Amino acid sequence: MAREQQRRLAAILFADAVGSSQLMGRDESGTVARLLDHLNRRLAPTVARRGGRVIRLKGDGGLIEFVSAVDAVAAAIDFQRTMAEVNRDEPQDKAIVFRVALHLGDVIVDGDDIYGDDVNVAARLESQAPPGGIIISHTLGEAIDGRIKATLHPMGELSLKNIVRPIRAFRVEWKPEDWPVSAATATPTPDATPAPRPSASSRLSIVVLPFANIGGDPEHEYFVDGVTESLTTDLSRMSGTLVIARNTAFTYKGKSVDVTHIGRELQVRYALQGSVQRGGNRLRVNVQLVDTANGSHLWAERFDKPIGDLLDMQDEVVARLARQLGTQLIGAEARRAERAPNPDSVDLYFQGMAWLNKGNTPDYLTEARRYFERALTLDPGNIEALVWSAYVDVFMASLYAAEDREARLAAGEAALVEALTQAPEHAWAHLSLGLAQIQTRRAAQGIAECERALAIDRNLAPAHAMIGLAKFRIGRGEETEAHVEEALRLSPRDPFVPAWLSIAGDAKLLLGKDEEAVSLFGRAIALNRNNPYTHFLLAAALANLDRIAEAKAALQAGLALNPKFTMRRYLAGAASDHPTFLAQRDRVADGLRKAGAPEG
Template sequence: MRYLFENCALDTDRRELRRGAELVAIPPQVFDLLDYLIRNREHVVSKDDLINAIWKGRIVSETALTTRLNAARSAIGDSGEQQRLIKTLPRKGFRFVGLVREAQGGGGAATADNPGQPPKPALALPDKPSIAVLPFTNLSSDPEQDYFADGMVDDITTALSHFKALFVIARNSSFTYKGRSVDVKQVGRELGVRYVLEGSVRKSANRVRITGQLVDTATGAHLWADRFDGGLSDVFDLQDQVTESVVGAIAPAVEKAEIERAKRQPTESLDAYALYIRGLARLYQFNRQANEEASHLFNRAIELDPDFASAYGRAAYCYVYAKANGYFAITPDEIAKMTRFAQRAVELGKDDAIALATSGYALMYVACDLWEGATLIDRALGLNSNSAEAWSNGGWAKNWLGEPEAAIERFERAMRLSPVDLTAGRMRSGTAYAHFLLGHYDEAASWAAIALQDNPDLQPALRQAAASHAMAGRADQAHKAMARLRQLNPTLRISNLRDVLGPYQHTEDFARYADGLRRAGLPE
């Protein structure tokens, strides 16, 4: 087993610890102590537990235990003062609190900051009922109806996520299983959920049939199954019935009033909603042409349904990707257009977490209205604490407000809610930037490298890699990242850097980042 955390990899089969590409020599007892703490990271480990596990119950002094703990911390870049990874709880014991990813065997020199292929996380179950809604199978002969099936899953996921008694995996992670034959037990391990909802949609003429089944991922047992038939005019009522049945199966204590509050129709127009779903599919392709197509689709959805709050929020969000990647110049006219979309999303979506989170982030990043944007994102989190997107956007808000510790906590929450998210690069690059603000340049470079695994051209991550390596004194790696960044965005300069970066509460944060990029080779 290999445990990956920050820029470290602990290989229990080879009994090796690596930090970055470096093999760290540690005594056998220190290795065993690290292994024991990481394997038991879900709870506090007492001194007696450690003595029994490492010294097999032999009598050892307090000094010996403290010495081994200090050596373990030093080996992984932690310290007794920071306690960033190994935390001491007075009169209780110790706990490994770092974010850990697990990979099976082998791996050679692969480490947490460059593991080759990203490992599938083996996640512990949350302390409340947890569920992932997998993509529904389209049983219609028309492949265009994939969008309809995807929309059904999106709405069911959204409705379930409003229940604070449930832990709901975000849509982007669930949809990585689309078109694949899956083992629900494996899905449960990879997403860290106890239950999986599977289903199918058959749409013919003006009728629709939705089937669903709830599966226990630990045993593979079917806990619930049902079928719903109706006309297209009743499709959202059918969705609500599916949602009610699933919630009733896994959380019978949830009151009917909560179920009623969770019933939401994002739009009365199926045509507009289909356009919205297609826009999302384009948005997540992360390139200039796809971003332009997504913007067009969201605008068409708005034309068909002028009260579609989330479509306005997504239309505003297209400007975020354009600014972050230099797709076109963000002129005052473009900012005004984006602001109109965002404000309309807020007006129409006062209780719509996605509308608030997307429009808030766009106002913050594109219009540099930091406080208004941060307030809207906090409102979104109050409405839906299961929104990985809102937590991720909120992490960036905390970065720009100069609160990197809080940012890291928000990104961790986002990544836990959606472990295999299509937008995971944003979460990881945000974590990298938070570490940069804290002066943890090695950790920042490590997270930037992880962000670049899925998308080697992610410009925010390239900027963070360049600046972090430069500040850590690794000129060659800094220049390499900068060379790729300048290929993608040749007009980027120190003088126009503020046009690409977000708002800053503290000018010294911007100044240090600019200095890192300057050292990496970004011209004035």
């Protein structure tokens, strides 16, 4: 029998940034950082003070639920007043302005999520709000009439996309003197709920709270607990991270918890919450990462899969979530480190990792290495900084971005060997050493190192992609795709996905499957335009298809990212003396020359 849906009445708030696509087109990384700053430091705390619940914060907006309609509108005004103050001295072409819409209606509760027709109404209303303004439905307007210091201006009946009935709405106007900015940003007044104190933890620390078994099916209880335990184990592999033990975390099982209270009680910065729910023949896993200092949601993910073998599903779910969560924690720690007056070695390491996750341009890699070097200057024993600085050297040489290719590879390999003498079970050090060997005509040894990395951490998805790279270097390019597919299965939203697609495309190009190669390179570039090597390979594939104009454009895009690329560097970086590979590489070189690659 299907589980009865849970419903409740709620005030629903939608907030969305105006023109975020154009802003990102001009400055993607800067805009994303400022959007996250506004959502996490202004919207989420304002919502918390007014008793709301963040359902999700996405890249340019959020969905919030309130029990009280009055509190919902008050929070919206608080937020817009704060944003007006923030943007007061901001140039018009850089200011981030939000539209906010609210509606009162019936919602269907799905774990930590809500949905239903009335949620859709709020979402569609948002586009009708003026930039920097607030629009509310007539239903919500009646609920707050006379209870809040604001004027409601009728907008008539609005026809909204995919909403059958017209919706009557009001535009909300408020006087600044009635809503001082301090109401949203300064010390709360005596009758307001005080903001939670920050966690006392001074280092990256997290608790994986027991996942909720939505529906209570006892058949799934061991699966739910298994996901929680396995995530705890996988996160414990992150060097320098404090992960609360499973036995302590499970004392909260089945309890309604306040993550800010847990943060203070366990002295952790972050909490991971999740739920598992069965719907027909599918199983859905929802997770959210929460900052325990203020209760703001930093990241959320949903994993939806047909029900099969539960143990196999558990492995796949954990693999995907662990990689994504690790990236999110690195980003959160890097943002925290940027605000530190005196960053220590670990702070600098996280900032270096944040630069590395931006993309594979020589500039980003150089900036990442600069932070790793600073981290090692403060603490020569920082193994993570040592491993990743060595990885940057190896990777820079792999991208034909270094004049001193052989010297970088040798230095990187030496540093990795040193790191492994101190930390022999460091999976990423084994993977990086494997890459160094692959790039120095020792592909078979490189495969063995990557397999060692996987023996230590079976969820290290990049190791599968590196094995795929090694395979085409020894003339077995037809095997590469399967290894890349395994990496994608384990971590489909990994920051390295564009590089993995490029590896698969490279193998197709070597095999003469140019159309398939173009498709793979196009997917990689759509995800991350900052890998110059992918543009060069795309140029070769297009030229081999006699699409010369497109090939020349692709080549120029690559040269804009790495102007030092030449045919001399490409040919010198063969990284293999296998006759099959060398013969296949000739057609890539021909394509690059047709596209106009400089000889150097």
